[in-house]
Amino acid sequence: MSEIAITEDTLKIHLTTAEKVASVHGDVSVPLSAVTGVEIVEDALAAAHGLRVGLGLPGVRKLGTWHSRSGAEFVDVRGGQPAVRVLLAGQRLASLLLGTDDPQTLAAALRPEA
Secondary structure, X not given: OOEEEEOOOEEEEEOOHHHHHHHOOOOEEEEHHHEEEXXXXXXXXXXXXXXXXXXXXXXXXXXXXEEEOOEEEEEEEEOOOOEEXXXXXXXXXXXXXXXXXXXXXXXHHHOOOO
């Protein structure tokens, strides 16, 4: 299971070896200064759209990069779990969709300072 870590200036998603293979992606690291918005998504599996590069098990798991008109989004979600969508600027990825059992806490930690 992937691990989300927030340091003083960076958001890091550490993937297991199996997740790296399934997602066709390595660990993700973005500066907190690139975060432009955060939103809580109740149905994480339904929130990922576009062309997929990675793992998509209907009703179970989505892991990898989804490409749409709004840009590339790294997705790591499970069925029945809410998620947090993190909007980014100036990065290769336009956003992240991260499943978590406590979306309010994660969202609060990532929200850009007013």
